[in-house]
Amino acid sequence: MESKRESKADKLAELARRRGFFWQALEIYGGVGGFVSFGELGVKLKDKTIRLWRDYFIHRHNFTEVDTPLISPYVVFEASGHVGSFKDPMAECSKCHKKFRADHLLMEYNRQISEGMSIEDTEREINKGDVKCPDCGNTKWSVRHFLTMFETTIGPYSESEGFMRPETAQGIFTEFKRIYEISRGKMPLGVAQIGKAFRNEISPRQGVIRLREFSMMEIELFFDPLNPKCPLLNQVENEELRILPEDLVEKGIEEPLIISVKDALSKGIIKQEWLAYFMVLSKKFAIKLGIPEDKQRFHAKLPSERAHYSAQTYDHEVLLDKFGWVEVAGHAYRTDYDLSSHMKKSSVDLSVSVQLEEPIKVKHLKMNINSKKIKEIFPDKFNDLMKRLKEMSPEDAKREIDNSGAIVVEGLKLPKEAIEFVDVEEEVKVRRFIPHVVEPSFGIERLVYATLEHAYSEKEDRAILRIPPYLAPVQAAVFPLVSKDKLQEKSVAVWEDLRRRGIDAIYDDSGSIGRRYARADEIGVPFAITIDYQTLDDDTVTIRDRDTWKQKRLTIKDLPDHLLGLLRPSDP
RNA sequence: GCGGAGUUGGUCUAGCCUGGUCAGGAUGUCAGCCCCCCAAGCUGAAGGUCGCGGGUUCAAAUCCCGCACUCCGCACCA
Numbered sequence: 001m002e003s004k005r006e007s008k009a010d011k012l013a014e015l016a017r018r019r020g021f022f023w024q025a026l027e028i029y030g031g032v033g034g035f036v037s038f039g040e041l042g043v044k045l046k047d048k049t050i051r052l053w054r055d056y057f058i059h060r061h062n063f064t065e066v067d068t069p070l071i072s073p074y075v076v077f078e079a080s081g082h083v084g085s086f087k088d089p090m091a092e093c094s095k096c097h098k099k100f101r102a103d104h105l106l107m108e109y110n111r112q113i114s115e116g117m118s119i120e121d122t123e124r125e126i127n128k129g130d131v132k133c134p135d136c137g138n139t140k141w142s143v144r145h146f147l148t149m150f151e152t153t154i155g156p157y158s159e160s161e162g163f164m165r166p167e168t169a170q171g172i173f174t175e176f177k178r179i180y181e182i183s184r185g186k187m188p189l190g191v192a193q194i195g196k197a198f199r200n201e202i203s204p205r206q207g208v209i210r211l212r213e214f215s216m217m218e219i220e221l222f223f224d225p226l227n228p229k230c231p232l233l234n235q236v237e238n239e240e241l242r243i244l245p246e247d248l249v250e251k252g253i254e255e256p257l258i259i260s261v262k263d264a265l266s267k268g269i270i271k272q273e274w275l276a277y278f279m280v281l282s283k284k285f286a287i288k289l290g291i292p293e294d295k296q297r298f299h300a301k302l303p304s305e306r307a308h309y310s311a312q313t314y315d316h317e318v319l320l321d322k323f324g325w326v327e328v329a330g331h332a333y334r335t336d337y338d339l340s341s342h343m344k345k346s347s348v349d350l351s352v353s354v355q356l357e358e359p360i361k362v363k364h365l366k367m368n369i370n371s372k373k374i375k376e377i378f379p380d381k382f383n384d385l386m387k388r389l390k391e392m393s394p395e396d397a398k399r400e401i402d403n404s405g406a407i408v409v410e411g412l413k414l415p416k417e418a419i420e421f422v423d424v425e426e427e428v429k430v431r432r433f434i435p436h437v438v439e440p441s442f443g444i445e446r447l448v449y450a451t452l453e454h455a456y457s458e459k460e461d462r463a464i465l466r467i468p469p470y471l472a473p474v475q476a477a478v479f480p481l482v483s484k485d486k487l488q489e490k491s492v493a494v495w496e497d498l499r500r501r502g503i504d505a506i507y508d509d510s511g512s513i514g515r516r517y518a519r520a521d522e523i524g525v526p527f528a529i530t531i532d533y534q535t536l537d538d539d540t541v542t543i544r545d546r547d548t549w550k551q552k553r554l555t556i557k558d559l560p561d562h563l564l565g566l567l568r569p570s571d572p
Numbered sequence: 573g574c575g576g577a578g579u580u581g582g583u584c585u586a587g588c589c590u591g592g593u594c595a596g597g598a599u600g601u602c603a604g605c606c607c608c609c610c611a612a613g614c615u616g617a618a619g620g621u622c623g624c625g626g627g628u629u630c631a632a633a634u635c636c637c638g639c640a641c642u643c644c645g646c647a648c649c650a
Contacts, residue, residue, distance in 0.1 A: 014583070014584080015583095017582090017583080018582065018583055018600085024641080024642085026641095027623095027641095029624085029640080029641095030579095030623055030624060030639090030640040030641050031623085031640075031641045031642080032640085032641080033640095033641070033642085081650090082650080085650050086650065090573095090648090092573085146648090148648095148649080148650075166650085167650095199649085199650090201648085201649065202573075202647085202648050202649070203573075203647085203648070203649085204649090205642085205643080207642095210649075305650085306650080307650050308650065309650090310650095460610085460611095461611090462610090462611065479609095481607085481608080481609065482606095482607040482608065483607080484607070485607090510601090510602085511611080512607090512608065512609090512610085512611075512612070512613095513607095513608070513609050513610070514608085514609070514610035514611060514612075515610085515611045515612090516610090516611090517609080517610045517611085518610070518611045519611080521610090522611095530609070532609080542609080544609085544610090549609095549610070551609080
């Protein structure tokens with residue numbers, strides 16, 4: 001086979017372009033890197049992938065789904081930490097024009113760098129003469145920020161700086177308060193979002209694998225850090241995962257550990273039950289897309305390569321022909337990082353409360369303020385004093401009085417008789433906390449690509465996309481065996497009947513029957529229905545299987561239900 | 573961003589070195605014939621500002637320059 005010279009990825013890219021799955025966008029302007037357009041088949045495949053994901057990740061858990069803005073103001077990404085960590089100082093060598101991370105260079109020379117160091121300071125620091133260009137040895141640098149978020153402005157006079165979101169997650173965090181309320185205080189609470197995200201990649205090669213504008217499916221699973229158990233874990237604890245934990249990654253080992261969820265949790269390889277649960281679901285979902293288990297693995301991110309918000313992250317990777325192991329999903333334990341950050345920035349309380357099973361008694365100190373006395377001593381200042389006293393913590397007040405026999409408020413000295421301290425025991429029925437978050441996050445285009453690549457096969461020198469029937473963009477094709485003798489008329493009637501039953505069916509009578517089968521195979525149509533001369537006699541048709549090429553004969557009446565049965569995904 | 577290679581109908585490609593015939597072929601598409609169960613055959617048709625812009629020349633797909641994009645390395649990838 002001489003055609004083997006061309007890689008599967010190349011042939012698939014050509015097929016995708018020619019038949020209209022997807023192609024590089026803006027071709028009439030020479031194309032712009034990192035942007036693709038989807039044609040009809042791509043749109044359908046994407047749509048069905050999303051539908052399957054919704055079933056796997058949202059509906060079966062009764063999670064909720066939102067759709068939040070793609071653009072948010074500066075402050076959101078300042079709070080989330082993206083402005084800091086997406087804005088890297090790039091140092092450019094003045095001689096060979098190679099670019100490096102300025103902070104990484106300085107670190108190599110053991111120079112002090114501070115978190116929010118300005119461009120000017122960084123430039124001064126790196127130009128002190130000893131920092132050499134790793135490539136040409138030059139010591140003169142110019143430093144600029146490279147921002148991987150797309151910047152924009154908001155408002156008719158560009159009043160406010162904004163960003164295109166680099167992940168959908170922040171929208172869930174900024175809207176958390178209301179979502180939580182709408183969900184009637186449910187905890188754990190799963191919130192999903194499906195939509196576009198934007199990253200201004202430096203060099204977005206690898207076609208659809210690395211895009212500047214792409215689609216994500218994310219869930220933020222909020223839970224009580226004191227009750228971190230995943231109630232669904234028993235369903236998956238005996239499942240095995242192929243994991244590359246941190247210690248193996250550090251040693252550069254590529255062969256994953258095959259370990260049960262139960263063991264991975266007890267050995268601390270996976271730190272959070274929900275994280276483990278979603279990893280299993282993620283694996284099953286990918287299998288459902290047609291990606292075999294041994295072409296999948298979970299790759300731990302080392303602390304240095306983890307996102308700024310993450311306490312533990314596993315990349316769900318699949319093995320692709322040309323690109324090697326590619327991340328299709330990220331499973332991150334984000335703790336309460338995001339909610340806490342937004343809480344601080346916005347000054348809005350984003351904590352939630354739970355009813356305690358049993359009220360607990362909590363002892364604390366209470367101030368009984370003798371208001372009569374205070375009014376007597378400072379009648380003019382009474383209101384101010386009362387206000388200030390109520391803001392004080394009883395412990396601090398008592399300490400001051402115990403030490404000095406009096407307390408100074410608003411510059412006025414109140415005698416100890418003004419306040420009485422009592423120990424009270426109170427029943428507490430609620431506990432407040434900031435929810436922790438586990439986040440599974442999927443890249444749709446990468447999943448679609450991985451699906452196509454694993455579906456791609458060749459038989460007798462023709463391409464066949466063995467896309468699982470429930471994902472196939474076109475589910476059935478109806479052909480008249482020959483284009484005459486009323487066979488066309490009959491075929492059109494069958495086609496219309498299938499469409500009415502909600503089946504994605506096409507009709508084709510152009511060229512020979514073999515050509516039509518080939519055309520259908522190439523876009524992954526799982527079933528082809530052929531109307532022949534026998535149909536005119538007994539109302540039966542043949543149904544031909546894409547993968548086996550075997551044919552079966554059944555009546556037109558039974559056809560729609562039979563097809564619908566074949567098109568339903570079997571359970572997990 | 574850097575270095576190297578490339579970009580020709582929908583797709584794949586010849587031609588470029590050594591400027592000059594209507595830019596050739598294959599495949600696909602469409603129409604007709606054929607009536608056939610796995611891209612069969614025959615006839616015909618449509619489809620190309622040779623990536624974009626500029627230059628050299630009487631003449632540029634072909635030579636030169638700039639840009640965009642693609643691929644391979646390097647760097648980057650929260």
